[in-house]
Amino acid sequence: MTKRGLIEEVVKLYPRYSRREAETMVNAVFNSMADALRRDERIEIRGFGSFVVKHRRAREGRNPKTGRTVSVAAKRVPFFKVGKELRLRVDGKVAEADLAAAAE
Amino acid sequence: MTMTKGDIVERIYEKVGFSKKEASDVVESIFEVIKHRLAQGEKVKISGFGNFVVNSKRPRKGRNPQTGEEIIISGRRVLTFKASHVLKKSMNIQD
Numbered sequence: 001m002t003k004r005g006l007i008e009e010v011v012k013l014y015p016r017y018s019r020r021e022a023e024t025m026v027n028a029v030f031n032s033m034a035d036a037l038r039r040d041e042r043i044e045i046r047g048f049g050s051f052v053v054k055h056r057r058a059r060e061g062r063n064p065k066t067g068r069t070v071s072v073a074a075k076r077v078p079f080f081k082v083g084k085e086l087r088l089r090v091d092g093k094v095a096e097a098d099l100a101a102a103a104e
Numbered sequence: 105m106t107m108t109k110g111d112i113v114e115r116i117y118e119k120v121g122f123s124k125k126e127a128s129d130v131v132e133s134i135f136e137v138i139k140h141r142l143a144q145g146e147k148v149k150i151s152g153f154g155n156f157v158v159n160s161k162r163p164r165k166g167r168n169p170q171t172g173e174e175i176i177i178s179g180r181r182v183l184t185f186k187a188s189h190v191l192k193k194s195m196n197i198q199d
Contacts, residue, residue: 001149013137024119029115030152030153032111034191038194044108080184082183087183090143090182094143
């Protein structure tokens with residue numbers, strides 16, 4: 001599924017919103033998360049998982065093709081840790097049918 | 105600082121002006137749709153943010169580090185996130 005498919009799902013679930021509004025909302029979710037990571041903040045979404053920013057120090061690397069030494073600058077990389085509920089669901093330890101029943 | 109669902113709801117509320125309850129319901133639904141698709145083994149790709157992918161791990165032999173006892177670690181499905189280049193790049197702009 002892509003972001004477009006996700007927007008379609010939102011439109012289906014909430015017919016009172018226009019496609020454009022659904023798009024704005026879906027974009028707002030990921031833009032706000034990306035903004036948080038750019039600010040070096042961690043993100044915690046209960047039942048889904050958490051994102052943390054890891055800092056990598058500058059290091060001497062090597063171009064594997066030429067063998068030449070290059071300096072690799074320090075950088076920040078996002079890291080995702082799956083939450084318990086989602087981890088179990090992905091592994092099939094919680095039946096999706098049970099969750100649908102519980103939601104009703 | 106840690107961002108939570110509440111902060112995301114706030115952002116939607118600012119953007120579209122629906123009630124906070126409505127914004128909160130939509131955020132809840134968005135994560136639920138993603139979780140459901142992933143549970144189905146489907147890949148979820150969010151352009152500009154990253155891809156969530158389900159991978160299958162084969163069973164392997166392991167060892168209980170405390171007792172040294174050999175155990176079989178059963179096969180399972182795990183979720184990995186690969187951040188998009190756009191996101192990684194934008195996190196490393198020097199200012």
